[in-house]
Amino acid sequence: MNRLHFLKMLASIQLIGASMKLEAFEKMSNNFSNTKKTPLIFIGHGHPINALLDNDFTQQLSKIGTSIEKPNAIMIISAHWTTKGTFVSVNSQPKAIYDFGKIDDRLLQxxxxxxxxxxxxREAIEAAxxxxxxxxxxxxxxxxxxxxxxxxxPKADVPVFE
Known part of the structure; x- marks a missing residue:
């Protein structure tokens, strides 16, 4: 198993809410082939108004984006959806959703x-x-x-699915 397959599996486990003991992950990781590591990042978004601000938080986000190698894609795991079931977006052109109520009209721009x-x-869905x-x-x-x-x-040049 290589790291990419492991990360896909890890992502699918996060999607389904399944639990696995850390010892099992360690055993699986012993079988990794020597592949390039990709960073896995958790970022809490804070208040939506940060999308308009230039502050320490947003400056650090910008630094992260320029300090790591640009990924081929980004998988977002979100708790912002209320659905009957678990879904993964296969939308080829996902649009921004303004799902935060009336905070500041500038956010809508x-x-x-x-x-x-x-x-x-679809590979993430298939993995699960x-x-x-x-x-x-x-x-x-x-x-x-x-x-x-x-x-x-900021150029929106990395494909994203949620």
């Missing part, structure tokens, strides 16, 4: 529209084939995603 990555999204994960072709990017991504990759 921000456009962040990266390409999606339907192929990788034993679970009832469905694809959704109309999901966009919730504010927990785009308010962060606009600082990490």
């Amino acid at each position: 921000i456009k962040y529209e990266p390409k999606g990555h339907p192929q990788l999204a 084939a034993n679970y009832q994960i469905k694809e959704n072709s109309s999901m966009g990017l919730d504010h927990g995603a785009w308010t962060i991504l606009k600082y990490l990759y």
Whole structure:
């Protein structure tokens, strides 16, 4: 098993809420081939108004985006969806969703529209084939995603799926 397959599996476990003991992950990682490591980052988005601000938080996000190698794609795991079931977006052109109520009208003017990555999204679903994960072709990017991504990759040039 290589790191990419491990990360796909790890992502699918996060998607399905399954639990696995750390010892099992350690045993699996002993079988890694020598592949390049990709960073796994957790970033809490804070208040949506940060999408408008130039502060320590947003400056650090920008630094992260320029300090790591640009990924081929970004998988977002979000708790902002209320659905009957678990879904992964296979939308090839996800649009920003303004799902935060009336905070500041300037937020509605921000456009962040990266390409999606339907192929990788389907691979994540397939990796969790034993679970009832469905694809959704109309999901966009919730504010927990785009308010962060606009600082990490302001050109929206990294495909994203959620």
